[in-house]
Amino acid sequence: MNDRIGAGSARAAGKEPTTREALLEAGRELFAAAGYHATSIRSITGSAGANLGAVTYHFGSKEGLYHAVLENALAPFRRVVRVAAESRTAPLEGIEAFLRAFFQHLLDHPELRALMLEQLASEGPLPEPVKRTFRSNFGLLRKLIEAGQEEGTICGGDPRLLAVAVAAQPAVLNLLRPVLEQAGGISTASREDREVIIENAIRFVRAGLGAPGPSSDREAVR
Amino acid sequence: MNDRIGAGSARAAGKEPTTREALLEAGRELFAAAGYHATSIRSITGSAGANLGAVTYHFGSKEGLYHAVLENALAPFRRVVRVAAESRTAPLEGIEAFLRAFFQHLLDHPELRALMLEQLASEGPLPEPVKRTFRSNFGLLRKLIEAGQEEGTICGGDPRLLAVAVAAQPAVLNLLRPVLEQAGGISTASREDREVIIENAIRFVRAGLGAPGPSSDREAVR
DNA sequence: GTCCGTATCATACAAACGTATGAATGATAG
DNA sequence: CTATCATTCATACGTTTGTATGATACGGAC
Numbered sequence: 272m273n274d275r276i277g278a279g280s281a282r283a284a285g286k287e288p289t290t291r292e293a294l295l296e297a298g299r300e301l302f303a304a305a306g307y308h309a310t311s312i313r314s315i316t317g318s319a320g321a322n323l324g325a326v327t328y329h330f331g332s333k334e335g336l337y338h339a340v341l342e343n344a345l346a347p348f349r350r351v352v353r354v355a356a357e358s359r360t361a362p363l364e365g366i367e368a369f370l371r372a373f374f375q376h377l378l379d380h381p382e383l384r385a386l387m388l389e390q391l392a393s394e395g396p397l398p399e400p401v402k403r404t405f406r407s408n409f410g411l412l413r414k415l416i417e418a419g420q421e422e423g424t425i426c427g428g429d430p431r432l433l434a435v436a437v438a439a440q441p442a443v444l445n446l447l448r449p450v451l452e453q454a455g456g457i458s459t460a461s462r463e464d465r466e467v468i469i470e471n472a473i474r475f476v477r478a479g480l481g482a483p484g485p486s487s488d489r490e491a492v493r
Numbered sequence: 494m495n496d497r498i499g500a501g502s503a504r505a506a507g508k509e510p511t512t513r514e515a516l517l518e519a520g521r522e523l524f525a526a527a528g529y530h531a532t533s534i535r536s537i538t539g540s541a542g543a544n545l546g547a548v549t550y551h552f553g554s555k556e557g558l559y560h561a562v563l564e565n566a567l568a569p570f571r572r573v574v575r576v577a578a579e580s581r582t583a584p585l586e587g588i589e590a591f592l593r594a595f596f597q598h599l600l601d602h603p604e605l606r607a608l609m610l611e612q613l614a615s616e617g618p619l620p621e622p623v624k625r626t627f628r629s630n631f632g633l634l635r636k637l638i639e640a641g642q643e644e645g646t647i648c649g650g651d652p653r654l655l656a657v658a659v660a661a662q663p664a665v666l667n668l669l670r671p672v673l674e675q676a677g678g679i680s681t682a683s684r685e686d687r688e689v690i691i692e693n694a695i696r697f698v699r700a701g702l703g704a705p706g707p708s709s710d711r712e713a714v715r
Numbered sequence: 716g717t718c719c720g721t722a723t724c725a726t727a728c729a730a731a732c733g734t735a736t737g738a739a740t741g742a743t744a745g
Numbered sequence: 746c747t748a749t750c751a752t753t754c755a756t757a758c759g760t761t762t763g764t765a766t767g768a769t770a771c772g773g774a775c
Contacts, residue, residue, distance in 0.1 A: 392606075478700050
């Protein structure tokens, strides 16, 4: 059996995707749209233009495909956020870059939202790719905060809890986006909308970290 | 067909629950544990000690039971948060009470986490009870923030976005609790743990709102 | 040419699903 | 008592599910 996990993007290279790649793509979209249990192998193979047996052949089982989809979708997310967080030397700048990359990547890949949320909703232990992703992003943030605390530019307190408080901003803005739109009257449709939102989140975080940074303007009170 | 929606708690009154109530309770637990599609009517009626046909009889269909479960679980949540938010006159005190009630209620009713997350993960429109709950909680927070802005105790900015930033704290602390434990090393097991967490969130929010309130101590820098 | 491993295909199968049906049961009213 | 009603029950039906099976097609090695 062929067990390569990074199938690469044959489509971007102009070549037509292999059956394996088509299954990964169809699986990502359909799992995200309807959830694992509500998505049938038949709908996936149908959408991918593959035979019913293709999932079993290439991934062993429906669950095998699902895990491959998760890994394929989350690995780039980890990479993008890591690169951003490590692109600056000043901790607060790193945190800001982290927030922007986190926010932007989930915006560019809307399927990630449902894919991750479904896992968070289940009771059991998290799948390895999901756990790795959270661990990675969370660790980056914690280190940045600890560095800022040593430097004196970030207020005291448990760095893990501060990391949660910071990551909460892009997390809810993206993971709960449908709620914000349907029940909060907050649209993320236009680029201006999104810029206002991310700038607000960054300002809130800088203030919350006790760090009135350069891009923070909180003279406030209308 | 009997279509009462608030079945009340016969158990608390000492009487043994009716079939209808037993179905609601079993449905709440099982839907939360495994999700809607992965929970069968047979497992629900089995767990409730009822006949296979009981769900169809009392709720019309599996989906009917599901909606009744959602409404039954979310109505008290709305009520508790509303009472807390309106219990104080000072906006910042109201926000603090909101945060504590929000956090505490989700802690007391752990099934709500999975129940809500599954809905947030789906693509389609939110069920009415879920939408109502978010709208209610979100609206309370926005009004408190607007009042604080008029008063001059809360910094400027779009009150809706500030409300999201504030609500993000109890939301991730509870909705993403398994992640925080499994991938963030943050435990909410003991009462001390939880107190440190909620106090940290409140401090972060007060600072983020540009409002160094009475219970905020941000001289900072270790 | 033959051989062989990989991949695709149509089809079959048992299990589980949500729901429908009609008979039994039990309490209440006349 | 009988009649009535809501409820419970066992069972059956038609789908859909994930997976297994065995045949077929293709492509390079020799």
